[in-house]
Structure formats: C-alpha cells, structure tokens
Amino acid sequence: MDTRFIGKKSSAAGGWGALKSCGKRLLESGTPLSGARAMLKANQPDGFDCPGCAWGDPEHGSSFEFCENGVKAVAWEATEKRATPAFFAAHTVADLRKLSDYELELHGRLTHPMRYDAASDRYLPVAWDDAFTEIGNILKSLDNPDRAEFYTSGRASNEAAYLYQLFVRLYGTNNFPDCSNMCHEASGVALRQAIGVGKGTVLLEDFEAADAIFVIGQNPGTNHPRMLGDLRRAALRGARIVVFNPIRERGLERFSDPQDKIEMLRGGSTDIASHYFQPQLGGDMAAVRGMAKAVLAAEDAAIAAGLPPVLDHAFLAEHCVDFSAYRAAVEATGWSEIEDQSGLTRAEIERAAAVYMQAERVICTWAMGVTQHVHSVATIREIANFMFLRGNIGRPGAGLCPVRGHSNVQGDRTVGINEKPPEAFLDALEREFGFSPPRKHGHNVLSAIGAMLDGSAEAFIGLGGNFARATPDSTLVETALRRLKLTVNIATKPNHS
Structure with a gap:
C-alpha cells in the first residue's frame, strides 16, 4: 500500500x-x-x-x-572487560550454558587459550604450544582429511581467511562451511547464472542517480542502517522507493538522519518509501513475475497504439538470450496464480510495475528475506530478468544490488573460502606454492552438519563467529558438535559454540 x-x-x-x-x-x-x-x-x-x-x-x-x-x-x-582463567575457574560449562549469548559475551575478551576438562566441567588454561600440538595430533590421526570441517565467519579478515584456506588445502580438504552459506549463497549462484558474476553491479554513487529503487526482502533499519541515509537522500531528490516486505519496518517508512543537524534539531524525519507492499512469506517471486507480466502487457498495448516500445529491445537483443522463452513463461502464469502466491492484488502489482516503467534508471536491491528460501535462486533470477526488460543494468543509476549482512562475507569468498573452488584458483595455488590442492568439492554448512550428525565428521575448527548460534537449529547443531573428537573455536570472546 x-x-x-x-x-x-x-x-x-x-x-x-x-x-x-x-x-x-x-x-x-x-x-x-x-x-x-x-x-x-x-x-x-x-x-x-x-x-x-x-x-x-x-x-x-x-x-x-x-x-x-x-x-x-x-x-x-574495544571493551576493557576480560574473560580470564579466573572467570572460567568460577563457572562450570553447565553454568555457562544457562547464560544468554549477550550475558556470556558481556564478560569480555578472552586472554588465554582454554581447553575443556571433562572431569571438572570447566575450561582450564593451556599453553599455546600444547594446544597446537594436541590439535595437530588429532587432525593427523584422522584417516581422511574430509573428516574435518573448517568453518569461517565474515568476522575473519581477508588476510586471516586466505591463510586459513591455504592451511586447510595443504591439509587436504575443501570442507569450508561458511557463513555465506546461510545468507547470500543464493545471490552468488543466481547472479553467476544470470550475468556471469556473483556480485552486485552497482556503485554507491548509482543511488544518487536512480529514478526508482526497489527494496525487496530487507530491513535496513535493523541490519544495515547506513543504507537509510542513501535512501533518504534519494527520496529527498524525488526518486521513488518501492518496498516489498512482509513486515512494516519503521526505517523504510520514515527515517531521521542523525548526521543531519537541521533535521535533528527540528525533530523532523523523511518519508522513505513512496510505495510499500506486504507480500506473504516467500511471495516475492510471484510479485516480481506479476510486475514483468504487467510490463509485457504495457509493451503490447504501446505497440498496438503506435507508441514507443516499453521494452529495451536493443539491450535484449545484444545482452540476453531466450527472451521469447521467458516471455512465454510469464504469459503462461495467470493473474490468479500470481495473486495467490504473492498475497498481493493485481492492482497493487500493476501499481509497482508502473513505477518501474516510468523510471529511466532503476536499482533493485534485496537481502536475506529473498535468499533464505527453497526457491531463492529462482527468485533472484526472476529479479534479474525483470531488470533486463528495460535494460536496467550496466549503466549509471541502474543495476542489481544484493546487500550482504556482514562486512566480509564477500571478502572470504574472494580469497578462497569456497567448498567448490574454481579450477583456475586451484591451479594458481598449485603454481604459487608447489603443492597439489584437493580438487574434490567439500562440505557447505548443511552437508557439514549432516556429516557431524552421521559420524563421518570427527573434527570442527571455527575461525570467528558462533557456528551453533548462526545455524537455524542451534539445539541440533550443539548436539552434533558434542559428538566430535575435536572442536576448536578461534574467537575473541566466549560464546555458545
């Protein structure tokens, strides 16, 4: 609405x-x-x-x-609080499990390597050399390198992640469950299929030139608030912002920029969304298909009336394939099916499509509300197809913009944290370091959890993050972790992993 x-x-x-x-x-x-x-x-x-x-x-x-x-x-x-050996001496692991994530991490930064002692149910300090020796001995004792899982979080720096993947491949496996598996894996897969690269196509400056911005399945006020500053500036200069979100997020409705002195002093705010639609959960693909259907209908009407075409035929001819097949699929999708699956009315979808057709430069941006579905790859492909119709990619003020939730999810991928590494990357490692890296594809998060549960995995090492809490079924994953011969967490603070 x-x-x-x-x-x-x-x-x-x-x-x-x-x-x-x-x-x-x-x-x-x-x-x-x-x-x-x-x-x-x-x-x-x-x-x-x-x-x-x-x-x-x-x-x-x-x-x-x-x-x-x-x-x-x-x-x-930057806290001055410290989780010293004295803290662990005062609390059993059973006690620590009763604390919330916030309470546990609030005790501060770890100061020593700690090793679990089952007899006392406490973590006891251990010398670095002893810790490394014990970890190394267990890893060497496994009959197959693929029986170990090596997790990374976006909290890892590029440099640390690069060394980590090199160490793991020297060890002999591509088992790299990564936080990206749980957020924007679908974006990378879909965009590689659609445009050949698994990344967004816009610069931040493009938001200064867009006539319309479609925001699908994301809550910037909660997850990436700085985006609201760019949306606010776009709204102030007259760009129309169309939101598809099952919930109403206040930041997408109105935003008061803390860096705008006049707005702060006056207690004012800026309306962000010009149009706000609430599809049902998982209904984004149907909503985008409906907008494409409205655009194609407008194209037919324009041609019949002798008016300029709505579609960018030159772009479609030069840069796209199988347009006729896509058009046939859209036309075969009835409005009743679109309304049922999207949870929106035809009139609402056509109103959103009108904004798209009236704009010369359009950006479409999305986040994990789109990516965390069984049909997420298909939805992002649908978004890309919709943007292709009027050539809204590869030019200023237009393009595709997945917004990843963490600052280094893409960075980890770029430096080699990938359970399905490209052959060219492995060839480069072999030339540079003189060893034969494993070529067999490894485990992502889902398959790593499965391996831990069925006993085929015996070790887990986590570089940053909080694997047990980041995964959807924390209780199940905690059970899986407890079954392992070795679990290592490289972290700044105690957490439930």
Whole structure:
C-alpha cells in the first residue's frame, strides 16, 4: 500500500534514539573515551571503515561514516572487560550454558587459550604450544582429511581467511562451511547464472542517480542502517522507493538522519518509501513475475497504439538470450496464480510495475528475506530478468544490488573460502606454492552438519563467529558438535559454540 496511508503517530527510525544508544554502548564498554577515539580511526588511517555491515562507504565520505550498529560492533570489541582463567575457574560449562549469548559475551575478551576438562566441567588454561600440538595430533590421526570441517565467519579478515584456506588445502580438504552459506549463497549462484558474476553491479554513487529503487526482502533499519541515509537522500531528490516486505519496518517508512543537524534539531524525519507492499512469506517471486507480466502487457498495448516500445529491445537483443522463452513463461502464469502466491492484488502489482516503467534508471536491491528460501535462486533470477526488460543494468543509476549482512562475507569468498573452488584458483595455488590442492568439492554448512550428525565428521575448527548460534537449529547443531573428537573455536570472546 502507499505510504500516505501509514499512520504518523509513532517515531521515525534513527534520530536521537540512535545517538542515545551509541552513547550507552560506549559507556557500557568501559572505555567511552578510547571507544569514541576508535570511531575516528578504525580500519583505515583517516576515518572509520564501519565493520557493522556490508553497506559501502562513499568515495567522498567523512570520518563519521558509521551507524548505531557500527558503534556497537566497535564498543563490543574495544571493551576493557576480560574473560580470564579466573572467570572460567568460577563457572562450570553447565553454568555457562544457562547464560544468554549477550550475558556470556558481556564478560569480555578472552586472554588465554582454554581447553575443556571433562572431569571438572570447566575450561582450564593451556599453553599455546600444547594446544597446537594436541590439535595437530588429532587432525593427523584422522584417516581422511574430509573428516574435518573448517568453518569461517565474515568476522575473519581477508588476510586471516586466505591463510586459513591455504592451511586447510595443504591439509587436504575443501570442507569450508561458511557463513555465506546461510545468507547470500543464493545471490552468488543466481547472479553467476544470470550475468556471469556473483556480485552486485552497482556503485554507491548509482543511488544518487536512480529514478526508482526497489527494496525487496530487507530491513535496513535493523541490519544495515547506513543504507537509510542513501535512501533518504534519494527520496529527498524525488526518486521513488518501492518496498516489498512482509513486515512494516519503521526505517523504510520514515527515517531521521542523525548526521543531519537541521533535521535533528527540528525533530523532523523523511518519508522513505513512496510505495510499500506486504507480500506473504516467500511471495516475492510471484510479485516480481506479476510486475514483468504487467510490463509485457504495457509493451503490447504501446505497440498496438503506435507508441514507443516499453521494452529495451536493443539491450535484449545484444545482452540476453531466450527472451521469447521467458516471455512465454510469464504469459503462461495467470493473474490468479500470481495473486495467490504473492498475497498481493493485481492492482497493487500493476501499481509497482508502473513505477518501474516510468523510471529511466532503476536499482533493485534485496537481502536475506529473498535468499533464505527453497526457491531463492529462482527468485533472484526472476529479479534479474525483470531488470533486463528495460535494460536496467550496466549503466549509471541502474543495476542489481544484493546487500550482504556482514562486512566480509564477500571478502572470504574472494580469497578462497569456497567448498567448490574454481579450477583456475586451484591451479594458481598449485603454481604459487608447489603443492597439489584437493580438487574434490567439500562440505557447505548443511552437508557439514549432516556429516557431524552421521559420524563421518570427527573434527570442527571455527575461525570467528558462533557456528551453533548462526545455524537455524542451534539445539541440533550443539548436539552434533558434542559428538566430535575435536572442536576448536578461534574467537575473541566466549560464546555458545
């Protein structure tokens, strides 16, 4: 429905509430002054490269290019609190399991390597050399390298992840369950099929030139708040923003930018979405198919009336294949089926399609509301096809924009964290380092969990992150981890993994 029907009584996202939360998190860290200084110089010499999400930094950015989530991330790691051996001596593992994730990590950063002692049900300090020796002995004792799983989180740096994948391939396996398996794997697969590369096609500057922005299945106010600043600027200059989201997220309705002094002083806010539609769960593909159906109908009507075509025929002819087959599939999909599967009316879908057709430059952006479905790859392919119809790819102000949830999910993939590595990458490793890397495809997250449950996996090493909590069925995964001969977690704080 249109945002003019949205009630105006509740507050906007961002604003003073976000600033208050930032201050609170810095105070909680125990280092408010050092934490504030970190916000001026983190991850780059002159400014702040925000670790809170994957949203890009502008080329003309300021030192204050961060959001509430970025402040929380820095304060969380910059804390003066420490989880020392004394902390573990005072708590059994049974006690620690009763704590929430927040309570557990709130005890601070780990100071020593710790090894579990079953007799006392406690973690005891262990010397680094002893820890490495024991881990190495267990890995060497396995009868097959594929019986070990090597997890990575987007919290790992590119450099650490590159060395990690090199170590694991020297060991002899491609078992790389990775956090990307649980977020944007579908985007990479679908985009490689659709455009030949598994990444987005837009720059941040393209949001400054788009006439319309379609936001599908994402909650930027919660997961990547800095995106709201770019959507706000687009809305202020007249771009239309069409949202498809089963829930109503306040940030996509109205946003008060903490970096806009006048808006903050006046207590004002900016309407973000010009159109807000609420499809049913999993209904995004049907909604996009419906918009494509409306565009094709408009094309036929224009040709019949002697008007300019709606489709970009030159783009379709030069860059696309099987357009006639796609058109036949769209036309074979009836409106009753589209309405039933999308949860939207034909009139709503046609209204969204009208925005698309009236815009010269369109960006379509999506997140895990699209990718975490059985039919997620097909949905993203449908989004790409829809954007191809009017040539909205490969030019300024237009394109495909998957928004990954973590700042280094793509980075891990780029440096070789891939259970299905390209042959060219393995050939390069072989030339550079003089060994024959394994060619057999390894385990992703789902197959790694299966291997742990059926006993074919005996060891698990996690580089960053919190595998047990990141996976959908934490109780099942905790059971699987307890069955293993070896579990190693390389982390800054204690967590439930």
